[in-house]
Amino acid sequence: MSGPGPPALEAVDVTRTYRMEGVDVTALRGVSLRVGAGEFVAILGPSGSGKSTLMHLLGCLDRPTGGTLRIGGRDVAALSDGELAELRNARVGFVFQSFHLLARTSARDNVALPLVYRGVPRAERRRRAGEALAAVGLGHRLGHRPGQLSGGEQQRVAIARALVGDPGVVLADEPTGNLDTRTGHDVMDLLERLNRERGVAVVLVTHEPDIAERARRRIHLRDGRVERDTGGGAA
Amino acid sequence: MRFAESFRVAFDALRVNRLRSVLTMFGVVVGVAAVVVLVAIGTGARDLVRTEIEGLGSNIVFVAPGELGIGSAPTISRMRLEDVGYLGRVTGDESGIAVALNSGETVRAGHEQAFASVLGANENLRNVFDRPLRRGRYLSRTDVETRRRVVVLGSDLARRLFGDVDPVGRQVAIAGGTRFRVVGVLAEVGQTFGQARDAEAHVPITTAQRMFGVDRVDYIAVRARTKDDVPRLQSEVVDALERKYRGEKFSAITQTQLLGTIGTVLGALTGVLAAIAAISLLVGGVGVSNIMLVGVRERTREIGLRKALGARQRDILAQFLVEAVLLTTLGGTAGILLGVGAALTIAAVSPVPAAVSWWSPAVAFAVSAAVGVFFGVVPARRAGRLDPVVALRAE
Known part of the structure; x- marks a missing residue:
């Protein structure tokens, strides 16, 4: 399902080893995968399978110990911390299980936050944040604070924030984990629609089978390796 | 950001x-x-x-015995009234040389009495320190030469002893008995270093020396004609005094140095x-x-x-x-x-x-x-x- 241009994400034999209290713990043991532009992928696996580690790597929050990882065509190994932050800002949007919204900040300013670090002027930030909120159906909630919104609305604010900077890929870590089933499916509808309409790739980590079922491609992780990949992108 | x-x-x-x-x-x-x-x-x-220092008058050089400096011990003065004439010959302007001898004494007029700084002075002191008069006259050369018992009161002192009455021509008793006739009252000048200069009583230096039983003067103040004369005056005066009083040290300090x-x-x-x-x-x-x-x-x-x-x-x-x-x-x-x-x-x-x-x-x-x-x-x-x-x- 890869579209034209470079893949949104590409991992070749990626390993990640942590040193914890003098003992090496290997979280990923050679993962290779390729997510094309506009793909919709679910990553599944039991806890300890390396899902979170993989998400952090794909989101440029961390660097691999071995192998090659390319985000938007750029090899992260060669980047400084500052360049990694810029790449993250430009190419990746995050959606977290616990929303991670700033509590004392309006929905609009929460959504505008990634643009702050891109140096976009305030008026422009606010305009684009308003548009992003309208795109997730919250155009009437601009001034509301997270505490004044329902869980589903909060996650939609978070999705708007992930999209406001026009990233190549949205990484969603258990996005429905804190929501009831119905609201969870609403959020999935939204992600699917944005994926379809905007061509942004979505990589979703979940352990809920009915959520994973909705993805066109599923990657199963076990013990730090890809156990099964239903899609065609990987080598 | x-x-x-x-x-x-x-x-x-x-x-x-x-x-x-x-x-x-x-x-x-x-x-x-x-x-x-x-x-x-x-x-x-x-x-x-x-x-306060600027209020003392301008271009004044203070001459005191010993090495002057903060913390140095005061030296007993060996300077005499004759030094006015001596220094006048050196500087060429005797009217610019004032001497003073200071003592705190009680001054009484009738039932009123006050503590005052009694200043033995020569007739030049008023000019050197720029002290205008409010009433009467200042000490004269004759007062000094003939050791007259006359006094010029500071404005505060005059008010405390005589109230609103004009003190000129009246009598005061200084230091438990010696009678002085008031000949003038000085204009108000305020304080200098916490010294109430308006509570001074100026008497002829010769009269003061006899009253206190001394023949010294505490300090000599020399007024320069212009600011540019000050440094020359300083060294001239010190040299002259050290020539006269062999083995003694003298210091001359200006307002600027004091400041x-x-x-x-x-x-x-x-x-x-x-x-x-x-x-x-x-x-x-x-x-x-x-x-x-x-x-x-x-x-x-x-x-x-x-x-x-x-x-x-x-x-x-x-x-x-x-x-x-x-x-x-x-x-x-x-x-x-x-x-x-x-x-x-x-x-x-x-x-x-x-x-x-x-x-x-x-x-x-x-x-x-x-x-x-x-x-x-x-x-x-x-x-x-x-x-x-x-x-x-x-x-």
């Missing part, structure tokens, strides 16, 4: 923890206020001294006081550092999120540094207002002089900003270096 945004975020953070922010600022407020007040008092004291010496002493004193006050500023800074560390810990998740959204290490560092500087400069501003208010109040209701100079609030503000940077940098760096993966997971 742009500065305006850092500023907004910092301001919000301080507003949310309003009580904590105010308490943290308090140390800085007190430190800055203390520095501003003490510097104001020091400056006020210096201004006062300057006004310089006293200014240095007061400046050093002000510096020491300000440094002591600055210690509380330091303690305030440590408080800011501490509270910022707490803030970093509390907002670890926020820092993680900001990093995930693309904040670089220096963006986070700037955010917390701006917050620390905002905290200390707000405290500093409050401290400046408090300090200036206190200094003005002190100046208004107490005899302690206090003058707020334009630079001390400016310096205080700059110092509080510097305290913010200095004590904010450790917490801010800690925030900037947080690993986003770890920070996002924080409770």
Whole structure:
């Protein structure tokens, strides 16, 4: 399902080893995968399978110990911390299980936050944040604070924030984990629609089978390796 | 991240923890206020001294026996009244040379009495020190030569002894009995170094010497015709006296030198006081550092999120540094207002002089900003270096 241009994400034999209290713990043991532009992928696996580690790597929050990882065509190994932050800002949007919204900040300013670090002027930030909120159906909630919104609305604010900077890929870590089933499916509808309409790739980590079922491609992780990949992108 | 945004975020953070922010600022407020007040008092004291010294009259050289300097032991004078004539021949202007012999005595008129500084003087003293008269006349050369018992009263002394009555022509008793006739009253001049110059009683130097049983003069004051004559006059007078009194040392000091010496002493004193006050500023800074560390810990998740959204290490560092500087400069501003208010109040209701100079609030503000940077940098760096993966997971 890869579209034209470079893949949104590409991992070749990626390993990640942590040193914890003098003992090496290997979280990923050679993962290779390729997510094309506009793909919709679910990553599944039991806890300890390396899902979170993989998400952090794909989101440029961390660097691999071995192998090659390319985000938007750029090899992260060669980047400084500052360049990694810029790449993250430009190419990746995050959606977290616990929303991670700033509590004392309006929905609009929460959504505008990634643009702050891109140096976009305030008026422009606010305009684009308003548009992003309208795109997730919250155009009437601009001034509301997270505490004044329902869980589903909060996650939609978070999705708007992930999209406001026009990233190549949205990484969603258990996005429905804190929501009831119905609201969870609403959020999935939204992600699917944005994926379809905007061509942004979505990589979703979940352990809920009915959520994973909705993805066109599923990657199963076990013990730090890809156990099964239903899609065609990987080598 | 742009500065305006850092500023907004910092301001919000301080507003949310309003009580904590105010308490943290308090140390800085007190430190800055203390520095501003003490510097104001020091400056006020210096201004006062300057006004008083300048009020003595201009271009005056004071001649005293011994090596003059702060802390040196006073020397008994061997100078005599004849030295006026002697020095007059040296300088070519005898009318510019005054002598004085000082003693604190009781002065009585009828039932009224007052303690006064009785000043044995020659007829030139009024001109040298620029003391205008209000009534009558000043001491004359004949008064001095014939050892007359006449007195010129300071304005305060005249008022205390005679009230509204014109004292000229009346009698006063000095030092338990000797009777003097009042011939004049001096115009008001105010205080010099805490000496009430308006409570002086000027009598002929010769009369004073006999009354006190001495033949010395305490000091000689020489007035130069112009400012440019002062240095030449200084060395001429000292050389002449050292030639006459072999083996003795004399010093001649000018107003400018006196100002310089006293200014240095007061400046050093002000510096020491300000440094002591600055210690509380330091303690305030440590408080800011501490509270910022707490803030970093509390907002670890926020820092993680900001990093995930693309904040670089220096963006986070700037955010917390701006917050620390905002905290200390707000405290500093409050401290400046408090300090200036206190200094003005002190100046208004107490005899302690206090003058707020334009630079001390400016310096205080700059110092509080510097305290913010200095004590904010450790917490801010800690925030900037947080690993986003770890920070996002924080409770």
